[in-house]
Amino acid sequence: MTAMTDNTTHSHAPVAQAAQPAAQAHGQQHPIKLYLLVWGLLFVLSACSYLVDYFDVQGYLRWFLIVVFMLLKAGLIVAVFMHMAWERLALVVAILAPPMAVLVLMAMMAWEGEYTNYLRAFFFGA
Amino acid sequence: MTAEHVSTEHVTTEETLRSRMLGVVADWSSDQRSFKSASWGKAMMWIFLVSDTFVFSCFLISYMTVRMSTTVEWPHPSEIFALDIGGKKIPLILIAIMTFDLITSSGTMAMAVNFAYARERRKAAILMLVTAFFGAAFVGMQAFEWSKLIHEGVRPWGNPFGAAQFGSSFFMITGFHGFHVSVGVIFLLIIARAVWRGDYDVGRRGFFTSRKGRYEIVEIMGLYWHFVDLVWVFIFAFFYLW
Numbered sequence: 304m305t306a307m308t309d310n311t312t313h314s315h316a317p318v319a320q321a322a323q324p325a326a327q328a329h330g331q332q333h334p335i336k337l338y339l340l341v342w343g344l345l346f347v348l349s350a351c352s353y354l355v356d357y358f359d360v361q362g363y364l365r366w367f368l369i370v371v372f373m374l375l376k377a378g379l380i381v382a383v384f385m386h387m388a389w390e391r392l393a394l395v396v397a398i399l400a401p402p403m404a405v406l407v408l409m410a411m412m413a414w415e416g417e418y419t420n421y422l423r424a425f426f427f428g429a
Numbered sequence: 430m431t432a433e434h435v436s437t438e439h440v441t442t443e444e445t446l447r448s449r450m451l452g453v454v455a456d457w458s459s460d461q462r463s464f465k466s467a468s469w470g471k472a473m474m475w476i477f478l479v480s481d482t483f484v485f486s487c488f489l490i491s492y493m494t495v496r497m498s499t500t501v502e503w504p505h506p507s508e509i510f511a512l513d514i515g516g517k518k519i520p521l522i523l524i525a526i527m528t529f530d531l532i533t534s535s536g537t538m539a540m541a542v543n544f545a546y547a548r549e550r551r552k553a554a555i556l557m558l559v560t561a562f563f564g565a566a567f568v569g570m571q572a573f574e575w576s577k578l579i580h581e582g583v584r585p586w587g588n589p590f591g592a593a594q595f596g597s598s599f600f601m602i603t604g605f606h607g608f609h610v611s612v613g614v615i616f617l618l619i620i621a622r623a624v625w626r627g628d629y630d631v632g633r634r635g636f637f638t639s640r641k642g643r644y645e646i647v648e649i650m651g652l653y654w655h656f657v658d659l660v661w662v663f664i665f666a667f668f669y670l671w
Contacts (some may be wrong), residue, residue, distance in 0.1 A: 331542065331546065331648055332543055332546045332547065333543065335540055335543060338536060338539040338540055338543070339536070341536075341539075342532065342533075342535075342536035342539075345532045345535070345536075346529065346532060349525070349528050349529060349532060349665075352665070352666065352670060353521065353525045353528070355670065356507050356520060356521050356669075356670050357520060357521075359507075365670075366671070369666050369670045369671065370666065372666070373662055373663065373665075373666035376662045377659055377662050377663070380535065380655055380658060380659050380662065381655075381659065383539075384535055384538075384539045384651070384655040384658075385651075385652055385655045385656070385659075386648070390466060390467065391452065391456065391464070391465055391466045391467075392449045392450070392452055392453050393452065393453045393456035393457060393463055393464060393465070394463075394464045394466070394467055394472070394475065396453055397463070397464075397475075398475050398476075398478075398479055401479055401483075402479065402482050402483070402486065405482075405483070405486040405490070408486070408487075408490055409486075409490050409493065412490050412491075412493060412494045413493065413494075413497060415494060415498075416493065416494040416495075416496075416497030416498040417497060417498075419494075419497075419498035420497055420498045420499070420500060423498065423499075423500045424500055427500070
């Protein structure tokens with residue numbers, strides 16, 4: 304059981320028990336194999352999103368595929384390369400929750416952009 | 430074994446979401462430091478990256494707004510960023526190469542972090558130099574792309590292909606991203622030099638901070654570098670592919 308408390312490096316396990324953490328910095332060390340796997344996956348996903356353009360997929364399918372590949376790539380980079388998967392939830396929440404406000408701004412500006420487009424077409428007759 | 434234990438699906442860890450959420454409350458209310466597993470340096474880099482996320486989000490959202498609101502047809506990035514290779518016009522090929530280049534640099538950076546923590550400083554420094562090389566190559570390709578477009582008459586206030594807002598969005602977004610990559614290359618070279626010399630083994634003081642550094646700086650540097658790659662993922666999707 305003593306091995307359980309000693310996970311400064313090497314291990315994939317969370318650093319400390321959730322409720323009673325040790326207040327100490329630690330090194331993020333994970334198998335090179337994992338990085339190579341993620342690297343390969345990022346290559347494949349990038350190739351996929353490039354192929355969407357190469358084969359000129361259009362319409363909703365195009366947007367859907369682009370967003371799916373984009374989110375998968377972003378997730379892999381943040382989770383593995385930036386070690387978010389091994390950070391404590393307090394940090395994860397503090398980093399990932401605020402950018403959600405961006406979605407609100409995006410929705411508002413999409414609404415606004417649509418309206419401006421309508422006004423331009425209506426008054427200037429595009 | 431209680432029924433609760435049996436019903437837990439991810440058996441690799443005993444933590445349930447509930448206890449992890451209790452951990453969030455405990456960490457934030459513990460009257461000392463909220464980020465138990467992150468040093469102040471790492472936490473500050475993360476917080477900077479959050480603020481940078483907002484900057485890039487604002488650029489991308491303003492691009493979305495002008496693209497939605499214009500009544501003039503938006504230029505086709507697929508054709509504009511095509512290159513003639515061997516007499517064939519290949520759509521968006523330069524951007525694809527830049528994407529693979531940046532991903533590769535992220536891979537070498539991740540491995541550099543690993544070797545830095547393993548105290549294999551030569552390997553770490555070399556991998557950081559490789560990362561810097563790919564970063565510099567990216568900036569070079571971007572310079573090529575910019576000069577090609579400027580030559581074709583793309584300006585922040587107009588272009589021969591369609592909606593005038595294309596030029597301003599393009600120069601603003603890719604320019605700001607390229608600036609981030611350039612700063613990252615400089616940052617990488619500085620840290621790689623310190624790692625190569627073994628500054629963090631002998632406790633040599635930094636030229637700027639006058640403090641002793643730790644190998645953790647490689648991971649913090651890595652966070653910045655991966656973030657630059659992350660931003661490119663979004664630019665690639667929204668600006669070039671959409």
